Amino acid sequence: MYVPYDARRPSSGVRVTLLTEGTYPHSHGGVSVWCDQLVQGMPEIDFDVIAVTGTGREPLVWELPTHVSRVLSVPMWGDPPAGREPRWSARAQLGDAYEEFLTALLDPRAEARFPQALYVLARAAAGRTLSPFLRGDKAIAILTSVWNRPGLAVREAAPSLHDALTATSLLEHALRPLAVPLPRTGVTHAVSGGLATLPGLAALDQHGVPLLLTEHGVYLRERYLGYRIAPYRWPVKAVLLGFFRLLAQESYRRAALITPGNRYNRVWEEQGGAAPESIRTVYNGVDPTAFPPAGPEPQGFTLSWAGRVDPIKDLETLIRAFALVRAQLPYARLRLFGGTPRGGEAYRERCGALAAALGHADAVTFEGRVDDIRDAYAAGNVVMLSSISEGFPFTLIEAMSCGRATVSTDVGGVREAVGDTGFVVPPRDPASMAAAALELLGDPERRRAMGEAARLRVIDRFTLRHTIDTFRAIYRELPTLQRESERIPVLAEPRVAVAG
Known part of the structure; x- marks a missing residue:
């Protein structure tokens, strides 16, 4: 069942087992970028990865440094774990x-x-x-x-x-991650809530390994959103949502430290049972030298977007907003950069059909993954973000570092990231999004001023160096933060x- 990556020679130092689901090192996306930043930024720390995947046949899409000793893939939909039913008592x-x-x-x-x-x-x-x-x-x-x-x-x-x-x-x-060989030493670091926390909770209970939990988005909230349209009857949803809710509560209760990527998540975590003193916000960071000012704007009026084509990014609202923009600016364009994950093809087709139905298929272009993400930000006069759920999105702070004005939805840590350097609008509100975009497109001087302020905000608050230094310190201190409590008794x- 478990697919090990070829072992590499570990370096000396603290050992951290990253616990991931659907992200690093088998997928692209913001959380994967964040994981790669941590691993690449701490060559003195030994890393392992337990990755919850789809089939177990997913290739590695990130180049792993030598201090990553192993990757164990936990296929959710591959062959079941080996074993036999217990007998008798x-x-x-x-x-x-x-x-x-x-x-x-x-x-x-x-x-x-x-x-x-x-x-x-x-x-x-x-x-x-x-x-x-x-x-x-x-x-x-x-x-x-x-x-x-x-x-x-x-x-x-x-x-x-x-x-x-x-x-x-x-x-x-859902319970298959419990069967993975558990770490017995060091620290486990779940980079999302939900299924990724299962090996960490088991390692804590059985071996006393402290658990660090980082939530970018709110896993439980996203399960609630997803199950609204899931093809199951209510009894099935009641079982699964009950499981996700109680698993979130147990993760919040037993993690030695919780490091949300924004203050918005803290509300969910405290309501879910996390002790306030166990929560420490650590923002995502970028290297401003890697995302310098984007340079001259494109000719004409262009809105750009970057991310994965996924329902949670709500491209339908963005396309509807663009239709309203184009009613005022007939030569405007919307350029969408990013790949479509496996299984998301139907959503991509639905978005394309919507653009065509609204009469704007000629002006809405799906351009796929771009070799240099900075090109996606440079392609627009204004960079858009239309998500219905986010943590602290990399695409937003990268665009800000590139000096572009932004229009974003008020979800997760977006408002914390943007401050007054861009427009923040309600999610699922095409009219508000269009009005903000039109205001910026019609005022080049304001766009320039906002873009400059956005870059300065990133340099002041959201640098990669600060993120790496913070987690390095946490990894070293976490064993001393582990609350001394008896393990939960078993039957x-x-x-x-x-x-x-």
Whole structure:
């Protein structure tokens, strides 16, 4: 199941295991850039990576330095982990723990049982019995029994056998990261919430390895947004969203330190149970010398955008806003730079169809990945960001470093990044976005002044050197920050770890 990268000679120093999901080192994007910055910026620290991936066949797209010792790929949709169902009393114990786990997901009165049950499942995963158990009939029967109990809200939705099969399968896939070989020393650093935290929580519980959690976007919020349009009935959504919510709470509660990329995330983390003293904001940074002033603006009126083509970037709102801009400026253009991730082709086609339906297919161009991202920022008089969810977006502070005026949606840490050096508008509001873009396009002097102020703001607050130095210090001090507390008791010694 686990796909190791060729081992490289580690350097001396602290050992950090990065925990990623769908990003570094198998994918491009802002979080991957951030991971690469950390790794490249600290050659004296030994790094490993546990990467939650799709199939396990994803190639490495980042060149790894020699102090990255290994990469373990955890395929969510590849072959299941090897192992056998436990037998006799071990099977009964695992069944009891799974029933407690599901009850916590579905019954608000039982949520306190979640941590204990999760760590029993984690030990079963280490013993290679969890995944086979979840693929068996008993797991289906347990879920069917739990969500049909009198008094549970999910019962009113009349869960079907198909719902039970679907929910159990999704949970089996979601829990696969628990079966990865766990680090026993050093520090684990989850670079997002959610599934990436599972090996870190298990390593903390079983070996006392401190967990550092960095959230760029809010993982739980993005799951809520995504499941609004997911093709599942409510009983399935109730199970999965219950899991993500309680997993977020447990991650916030047990992380030795939480380093959100903006202050907006802190609200979610504190409401999710994080102690305020365990939260320390660390902004993303760029190297201003790598993103110098972009130079002369393009001829004509051009809006540019850079990122991955994904629903969370809400290009449909941007295209609708551009249609309003073009009603006032008929020769305006919208240039979209960035790749379409695997599985996102339908969304890319939908955006292209929208531009055509609005009569602007000739002026909206999808230009794919660009060799030098600075060219994407230089291509526009104004750089746009239309996302419905962000952390502290690299594309925004890179464009600011390049001296371009920006129009961005008020999500995540965008307002913290921009300050008064650009326009910030409500998300999913084409009219407001168009009005801001038109105001800047019509005032070259204001664009210039905002662009200059934006670059100075980056130099003053958001440099890569500061980010790297902060995390270097955190890695060295984190073992001393680990709260001294007894591990959560389990129901019994993990006999479930032995397949009979």
